[in-house]
Amino acid sequence: MIRNVQLNSVAKHFGRVKALDDVSFEVGEGETVALVGHNGAGKTTLIKLMLGLSRPTSGSVAVLGQDPSAGNPAVRRRLGYLPENVSFNPVLTGREMLRFYVGLKSESRRSVDGLLDRVGLTHAADRRIGTYSKGMRQRLGLAQALIGTPRVLLLDEPTTGLDPELRQQFYRIVREMRDAGTTIILSSHALNELEGNATRVIILNEGKKIADGSLEELRRIARLPTVIRMRAADGGVQRIRDWMGNRPDLRQVNGHTIELDASPEGKVAFLRRAAGAEAPFDDVDMVPPGLDELYAHFLGGRPSA
Amino acid sequence: MNMIALLAVKEIREGLRNRWVIASTALLATLALTLTFLGSAPTGNVGADALDVIVVSLASLTIFIVPLIALLISHDAIVGEIERGTMTLLLSYPIRRWQVLLGKFLGHLAILAFATLIGYGVAAAALAATGKSIGGASWFAFATMTATSVLLGAVFVAIGYLVSALSRDHGTASGVAIGIWLLFVLIYDMALLGLLVADQGRFVTPGMLDPLLLLNPTDAYRLLNLMGTAEISSASGMSGTIQNAALGSFSLVAALAAWTAMPMAAAAFIFSRREL
Numbered sequence: 042m043i044r045n046v047q048l049n050s051v052a053k054h055f056g057r058v059k060a061l062d063d064v065s066f067e068v069g070e071g072e073t074v075a076l077v078g079h080n081g082a083g084k085t086t087l088i089k090l091m092l093g094l095s096r097p098t099s100g101s102v103a104v105l106g107q108d109p110s111a112g113n114p115a116v117r118r119r120l121g122y123l124p125e126n127v128s129f130n131p132v133l134t135g136r137e138m139l140r141f142y143v144g145l146k147s148e149s150r151r152s153v154d155g156l157l158d159r160v161g162l163t164h165a166a167d168r169r170i171g172t173y174s175k176g177m178r179q180r181l182g183l184a185q186a187l188i189g190t191p192r193v194l195l196l197d198e199p200t201t202g203l204d205p206e207l208r209q210q211f212y213r214i215v216r217e218m219r220d221a222g223t224t225i226i227l228s229s230h231a232l233n234e235l236e237g238n239a240t241r242v243i244i245l246n247e248g249k250k251i252a253d254g255s256l257e258e259l260r261r262i263a264r265l266p267t268v269i270r271m272r273a274a275d276g277g278v279q280r281i282r283d284w285m286g287n288r289p290d291l292r293q294v295n296g297h298t299i300e301l302d303a304s305p306e307g308k309v310a311f312l313r314r315a316a317g318a319e320a321p322f323d324d325v326d327m328v329p330p331g332l333d334e335l336y337a338h339f340l341g342g343r344p345s346a
Numbered sequence: 347m348n349m350i351a352l353l354a355v356k357e358i359r360e361g362l363r364n365r366w367v368i369a370s371t372a373l374l375a376t377l378a379l380t381l382t383f384l385g386s387a388p389t390g391n392v393g394a395d396a397l398d399v400i401v402v403s404l405a406s407l408t409i410f411i412v413p414l415i416a417l418l419i420s421h422d423a424i425v426g427e428i429e430r431g432t433m434t435l436l437l438s439y440p441i442r443r444w445q446v447l448l449g450k451f452l453g454h455l456a457i458l459a460f461a462t463l464i465g466y467g468v469a470a471a472a473l474a475a476t477g478k479s480i481g482g483a484s485w486f487a488f489a490t491m492t493a494t495s496v497l498l499g500a501v502f503v504a505i506g507y508l509v510s511a512l513s514r515d516h517g518t519a520s521g522v523a524i525g526i527w528l529l530f531v532l533i534y535d536m537a538l539l540g541l542l543v544a545d546q547g548r549f550v551t552p553g554m555l556d557p558l559l560l561l562n563p564t565d566a567y568r569l570l571n572l573m574g575t576a577e578i579s580s581a582s583g584m585s586g587t588i589q590n591a592a593l594g595s596f597s598l599v600a601a602l603a604a605w606t607a608m609p610m611a612a613a614a615f616i617f618s619r620r621e622l
Binding site: 114118126141142144145146195 | 348349352356359360363364430431432434435436437438439440441442621622
């Protein structure tokens with residue numbers, strides 16, 4: 042596998058603040074890696090290092106085999122970047138803006154129409170960007186990132202502010218790029234939308250890499266419980282407690298609701314019993330472990346179990 | 347080179363859409379026309395060529411207005427793009443930071459040159475249309491004045507970039523730009539005059555005056571234009587200073603060029619080391 046992006050014990054300090062601390066990973070061709078973490082976890086700093094906009098305090102970064110801060114034009118032409126909250130000069134039209142960026146990458150002006158079409162902006166191409174909605178600006182941002190079929194795409198919080206339909210469209214394009222062999226690194230808050238789109242997830246916290254693997258691997262390693270929430274009619278809660286054998290880990294939420302943390306095996310066992318006719322609840326919800334629980338786990342302390 | 351041209355063209359296009367071009371052209375044209383017709387009324391026809399009077403008036407106007415326009419369009423060029431987030435995207439492209447700076451410079455200078463040429467050209471054309479006889483030397487002085495006005499604009503565009511490269515935020519850049527304008531346009535000359543009066547020639551010799559005048563680009567510009575011809579220097583009332591100043595046109599133009607090149611180089615150096 043060709044390693045398009047390599048980070049080797051990278052640290053970045055801003056004064057006393059350690060924005061990144063000993064981060065290493067490699068990303069190969071055709072991989073989609075999600076950088077996940079809270080605000081301030083170091084995602085944007087990491088992307089700026091890969092772009093060569095800042096230099097690591099220690100360690101080394103290589104993109105397409107070269108130090109990105111050297112600014113080799115041949116490497117930059119094969120690199121696409123979508124910044125967080127992308128902004129453009131509002132007085133220019135979408136087509137003018139894209140023409141400018143196409144020119145900077147020494148690509149043919151004729152590619153502009155194809156790019157606009159690909160992100161669904163053809164109808165608004167000759168309107169000023171000032172009149173665009175947030176979603177349209179984001180699509181224009183994606184269009185400029187796709188100029189010249191990049192081999193590495195860096196997308197910083199690409200789906201914030203997009204409605205669900207646009208997110209679907211966005212990930213469809215990302216999958217097309219990945220299938221064509223592009224290395225994609227995207228940062229995100231939302232773990233749920235990465236399902237099926239990211240081949241790997243890297244969790245960052247306070248500048249440190251705390252987990253690295255596919256979502257399934259992370260869930261398996263974390264062994265996080267699913268919360269089972271049962272609701273009963275008046276006075277039914279005691280019947281649920283009896284039915285569950287008065288387990289000590291049952292949590293009373295209110296007069297009608299009771300909760301239980303279940304391991305993957307426990308969940309299956311519960312479902313088998315619950316399918317029986319004598320199950321004493323009126324309704325049941327299963328809440329799988331979310332991003333917060335995964336963080337909490339990889340930070341060292343299990344959340345509430 | 348192609349990259350620089352792309353940036354310059356984008357900058358000009360934005361200037362046209364933002365109405366910077368039309369606003370600065372209209373401002374200069376209005377003021378120039380006002381000076382042409384009101385300014386020549388009190389002097390009447392007293393020997394001095396009508397265009398010479400205008401060259402003196404417009405040169406004084408340039409010193410106030412052109413640096414102001416130049417600083418207004420340039421002080422935001424770097425820090426503003428960084429704040430709006432457009433700079434990170436631009437720098438992810440195959441373009442060097444000095445190319446970004448030079449492209450912007452050429453674009454901004456083109457806007458300023460257009461405004462000055464049209465604004466002052468309208469005044470001269472209006473004067474010629476009234477049928478006054480204008481000598482070749484006067485036209486030359488006018489052309490020199492217009493060209494050096496653009497050069498003075500280039501100086502302050504470069505200074506604006508330096509301010510922009512150094513500033514942490516847009517507000518600081520605006521404040522510093524206004525301070526620089528006040529310093530060079532008003533305070534420096536007043537302080538220098540005060541010094542000369544207080545000193546009574548004991549320490550500040552005429553030989554020391556030259557470097558002191560070159561330390562302010564607006565003074566270099568003033569000397570360059572107001573000593574242009576004998577007629578202009580008598581009309582401007584600058585003959586006293588000029589006789590004492592041994593500076594030739596060449597060294598004055600060189601001073602203005604240096605005042606452009608040095609802030610540009612400093613801005614490029616600081617910008618290239620700045621982390622985004």
